[in-house]
Amino acid sequence: MRRGDVRRADGRAGQRRGPRSGADGVVHRGAGRVGRRQRHGSARHDGSVAPHGNPGRDRVRRGLPAQCRCRVRARRGGVGGRRFGDRQHGPPVGRRGRVGHHGRRSARKGERMSTPRIGVIGLGNMGGRITRRIVESGQPVTGYDPVPGRAEEAGATAAASVAELTRAADHLLLSLPDSTVIEKVVLGEDGVLANSRDGQIVVDLSTAAPSSTVKLHEAFAARGVEFVDAGISGGAAAADKGTLTLMVGGSADALTHLEKTLEPFSATVFAMGGSGAGHTTKVLNNFLNAVSLAATAETLVAGKKAGLDMHRLLEVFNASTGVNFATLNRFPHIVDGDYLEGGLTSTLMMKDVVLYVNRLRELGVPTLNSAGPMASFALAQSLGYADQISNRVVDAIGDAAGGVRLHDEEAR
Ligand SMILES: NC(=O)c1ccc[n+]([C@@H]2O[C@H](COP(=O)([O-])OP(=O)(O)OC[C@H]3O[C@@H](n4cnc5c(N)ncnc54)[C@H](O)[C@@H]3O)[C@@H](O)[C@H]2O)c1
Numbered sequence: 001m002r003r004g005d006v007r008r009a010d011g012r013a014g015q016r017r018g019p020r021s022g023a024d025g026v027v028h029r030g031a032g033r034v035g036r037r038q039r040h041g042s043a044r045h046d047g048s049v050a051p052h053g054n055p056g057r058d059r060v061r062r063g064l065p066a067q068c069r070c071r072v073r074a075r076r077g078g079v080g081g082r083r084f085g086d087r088q089h090g091p092p093v094g095r096r097g098r099v100g101h102h103g104r105r106s107a108r109k110g111e112r113m114s115t116p117r118i119g120v121i122g123l124g125n126m127g128g129r130i131t132r133r134i135v136e137s138g139q140p141v142t143g144y145d146p147v148p149g150r151a152e153e154a155g156a157t158a159a160a161s162v163a164e165l166t167r168a169a170d171h172l173l174l175s176l177p178d179s180t181v182i183e184k185v186v187l188g189e190d191g192v193l194a195n196s197r198d199g200q201i202v203v204d205l206s207t208a209a210p211s212s213t214v215k216l217h218e219a220f221a222a223r224g225v226e227f228v229d230a231g232i233s234g235g236a237a238a239a240d241k242g243t244l245t246l247m248v249g250g251s252a253d254a255l256t257h258l259e260k261t262l263e264p265f266s267a268t269v270f271a272m273g274g275s276g277a278g279h280t281t282k283v284l285n286n287f288l289n290a291v292s293l294a295a296t297a298e299t300l301v302a303g304k305k306a307g308l309d310m311h312r313l314l315e316v317f318n319a320s321t322g323v324n325f326a327t328l329n330r331f332p333h334i335v336d337g338d339y340l341e342g343g344l345t346s347t348l349m350m351k352d353v354v355l356y357v358n359r360l361r362e363l364g365v366p367t368l369n370s371a372g373p374m375a376s377f378a379l380a381q382s383l384g385y386a387d388q389i390s391n392r393v394v395d396a397i398g399d400a401a402g403g404v405r406l407h408d409e410e411a412r
Contacts, residue, residue: 115139118261119169121162121185121192122206123150125342126232127175129239130205130265131156137264142168162188166195171261174204178351179212186216198224201254203261205232207286207348209355210276211362213249217275226254229275230262231282235343243267247285249278280359287356290349290390291369292324294376296331297394301404310335310406330391337407339391346380349390353377 120131123145131141135155143151143158144165151158159165162185166172172192176182182204186192192202193216202225204213213229220227228250238244246262246269248255255271262269272281299322303313314335317327333340353373360367380386380396398404 116170116257116261117142117168118171118173119143119159119165120154120156120173120175121145121165122175122177123147123154123156124175124177125236125344126205126239127173128154129236130173130175130244133239133242133265134261139260139264161190162192163190163195166192166200167197170200171258172196172200172202173261174202174206176204176206176208177348178206179209182206182208183212183216187219193219193223193225196220196223196225201226201228201257203228203230203258204279205230207231207282207352207355208279210249210279210283210359213279214276217250226251227275228254228258229278231278231285232266233282233285238267239265246270247272247278247281249273249275249280283352283355283359286349286352287370287373289325290353290356290373290377293326293330293349293390294373294393296322296324296326297376297391297397300331300335300406301394301397301401304398304404304406305401331394331406334391334394335406337409339389341389343389343391345387346377346390346393346396347386349393350374350377350381 118134118139118141120127120134120141120143123131123143127143127145128150131143131151131154134141141154141156142165143154143156144160144162145151159168174182174185174192176185184191186202196202202220204216204227208229210229213227217227217229228248230249231247232239233245233247234243242265244266246266248269248271251274252271255269270281272278296317299317300310300313304310311332314327314331317323330340353370357367357370357374360370376393376397377390379400380390380393383396383399385392385396394406398406
């Protein structure tokens with residue numbers, strides 16, 4: 001947040017924290033250096049990566065005068081696309097000094113004087129890229145992943161265990177598949193909680209069940225540890241470029257202390273409220289993502305069977321009311337046979353839809369639109385596309401439609 005501002009969920013007016021603070025509490029910033037070493041190839045628009053090619057160049061806000069960098073909105077093309085700014089200013093994330101509960105002020109105060117030691121648990125598609133960004137910003141990272149070599153590949157020093165890593169970190173980032181794994185890593189024997197200490201901040205960047213998040217927040221609070229939930233959006237492409245969108249739940253003060261740690265990999269940070277608010281926001285967003293991806297896939301398979309030209313059909317969608325993130329950023333590649341491998345798998349997408357359904361049940365809101373994406377990604381899983389990018393849902397629907405492919409496989 002050093003170079004940006006934070007958008008508050010409550011929209012309260014407040015004093016300016018600095019020349020780049022945002023009116024409504026959103027942190028926006030341009031990306032710093034773009035990481036060049038990428039395990040999975042070059043980043044693409046939809047958060048996936050192509051196996052070869054150049055990483056997208058980060059043009060985000062670089063050309064904007066300083067006074068315009070305070071607030072930016074994504075234009076068509078989504079995260080990682082070009083942005084523009086306006087001149088609204090607003091409140092700070094939180095006042096420095098006073099920290100949440102249990103008198104952690106002195107610990108944090110000390111921490112601010114020295115550089116916080118950063119640890120990352122889970123160095124897969126997202127955690128690996130986030131680690132790389134932090135390391136390339138000049139902040140060393142210690143990493144733990146059960147898959148050997150992942151920490152080193154991301155430029156981190158490998159820790160032998162979760163316990164060792166937890167003891168060695170002031171800011172601990174988690175990027176894990178789901179709440180089952182997160183709870184095991186946190187609450188398990190010799191896990192994060194057992195080895196945590198007063199004054200630490202743990203940030204969960206995973207997409208997780210908000211109810212589990214709140215439970216962990218309470219367990220950490222009892223030990224004087226801040227647990228912050230930070231849903232991330234933008235996928236692998238934005239992680240590579242350091243332009244992820246973060247939706248954060250937890251104390252504003254913890255968020256302030258995290259500025260330098262989050263800065264290398266995020267362009268926009270939304271402070272959404274208390275514990276669980278970040279993960280709730282992420283689950284709502286991903287449901288829309290799942291709906292638009294599955295529905296667009298279905299329409300294109302139908303269009304193909306009807307004999308329509310795929311490029312022309314997408315052109316029409318993108319000039320009409322059917323336009324969405326998938327029509328803009330995914331299918332223009334998929335119709336040419338590039339599925340943008342490397343991003344969110346169908347298994348993880350299915351997990352997100354289930355999280356959405358569960359959250360709405362908790363809230364007492366009927367979910368009338370979850371059947372479509374639920375069935376679509378279940379079909380993808382059952383037809384063998386579970387661990388491939390969720391864009392492959394179009395092939396699953398194509399299989400069910402008699403073997404339809406949007407692209408001409410011979411031509412590739
Ligand atoms: N991939 C995306 O585009 C994307 C975008 C936004 C959010 N997310 C979310 O971020 C999280 C991570 O996603 P990903 O795509 O990087 O998944 P991934 O499967 O690539 O990475 C998860 C990592 O966690 C590690 N892991 C598994 N069990 C572990 C354990 N017990 N202890 C330590 N490490 C363990 C795995 O080895 C793996 O490296 C998920 O919750 C996902 O929903 C992903």
